Amino acid sequence: MPPLELDGLTKYYGDVRGVEDLSFAVESGEVFGFLGPNGAGKTTTIRTLMGFQSPTAGTARVLGADVTDAGALRRARANVGFLPSEPSFDDRVSGRRILEYHAGLRGDVRSDELLELFDPPLDRDVGEYSRGNRQMLAIVIAFMHDPELVIMDEPTTGLDPLKQEQFHRFVRDERERGKTLFFSSHVLSEVRKVCDRVGIVRDGRLAALEDVEALLERSGKTVRVHAASPLAPEDVTLADAHDIEVTEAAAEADDGASTVSFTYTGAYDPLLDWLGGFDLRDLTIEEAPLEAVFMRFYDDGPDDGATVRGPTGAEAGESDDRERDADGDGPERDDHGDGSERGGRPAESTDA
Numbered sequence: 001m002p003p004l005e006l007d008g009l010t011k012y013y014g015d016v017r018g019v020e021d022l023s024f025a026v027e028s029g030e031v032f033g034f035l036g037p038n039g040a041g042k043t044t045t046i047r048t049l050m051g052f053q054s055p056t057a058g059t060a061r062v063l064g065a066d067v068t069d070a071g072a073l074r075r076a077r078a079n080v081g082f083l084p085s086e087p088s089f090d091d092r093v094s095g096r097r098i099l100e101y102h103a104g105l106r107g108d109v110r111s112d113e114l115l116e117l118f119d120p121p122l123d124r125d126v127g128e129y130s131r132g133n134r135q136m137l138a139i140v141i142a143f144m145h146d147p148e149l150v151i152m153d154e155p156t157t158g159l160d161p162l163k164q165e166q167f168h169r170f171v172r173d174e175r176e177r178g179k180t181l182f183f184s185s186h187v188l189s190e191v192r193k194v195c196d197r198v199g200i201v202r203d204g205r206l207a208a209l210e211d212v213e214a215l216l217e218r219s220g221k222t223v224r225v226h227a228a229s230p231l232a233p234e235d236v237t238l239a240d241a242h243d244i245e246v247t248e249a250a251a252e253a254d255d256g257a258s259t260v261s262f263t264y265t266g267a268y269d270p271l272l273d274w275l276g277g278f279d280l281r282d283l284t285i286e287e288a289p290l291e292a293v294f295m296r297f298y299d300d301g302p303d304d305g306a307t308v309r310g311p312t313g314a315e316a317g318e319s320d321d322r323e324r325d326a327d328g329d330g331p332e333r334d335d336h337g338d339g340s341e342r343g344g345r346p347a348e349s350t351d352a
């Protein structure tokens, strides 16, 4: 049984589509990256998997528990770690007390080890924490009971580059230990570093599901050539160059220099041969930005997106009970919820 299984998972907020018809499974011991641009549906998926909101249609199972079966999901949660998109805590309490609280809920078998990697100032009140310190505390909480499966919503948000690197190493180590990790990101380079497989969500739908290696092969590089001579788009004679753009024309420069950029999906040798024909002043070759990957491979035209009807007859303004609860008089939010910051979304709780 795969630790995570989505089958036609669909979530509408009234008439607004969060995600539609997502079907895929995350296998045991896999690091799975869930990629997508802003508003694609990553957080919606994760919140639905965690049981904070009910699907409008379709099903999902977390460690075998149907996400609509609150009792089964609660039992499964003993073996699931969760890192919300915007960890929020009771600001008047120290990090140490928050850890103790979570240790009481699900156990603590490795916080000492985790705190050597991610080290928020535990004796200070969380209200004084920087965004990065909050994130580190949330990471420790997600992993301290050594769960089999960890679900994370953009886990490196707020971490400085060194801590991000630390986190990536940690994820690789967890994979070696046989853990299953599912996390959302909009950073292709992060996914490339640590993931085995990637699902790309776009406008609420699964646009691709593939091995990271295969995705990278298809995504190509962004090449920017600053040459001493005038360059025009037709000078880029490479078969695998796309989206060619002259970003600084010779006419604009005093000295006849020019700059041309393009996405390149071919082999290096022809590129190097071609570059050899110019007097180069500067050259950058970098990973194509995620947006370019989307445009290149997954852009199937304008989407009518957020205004389509609900697939199972959900009417405008209708929302499920748990959302109404969480918005108002429902279960109390704990100190590791996900904020109300995001447009009045219901709070997430690690204990739902």
Ligand SMILES: Nc1ncnc2c1ncn2[C@@H]1O[C@H](COP(=O)(O)OP(=O)(O)OP(=O)(O)O)[C@@H](O)[C@H]1O
Pocket (backbone or CB within 6 Å): 013, 016, 017, 018, 019, 036, 037, 038, 039, 040, 041, 042, 043, 044, 045, 186, 306, 344, 345, 346
């Ligand atoms: N509580 C809500 N009420 C109404 N619409 C919502 C709600 N939450 C999300 N949406 C909508 O659902 C769609 C998917 O949003 P979601 O937050 O899941 O995307 P995301 O991929 O996580 O984006 P980001 O990278 O910006 O976090 C968007 O159109 C968003 O406006």
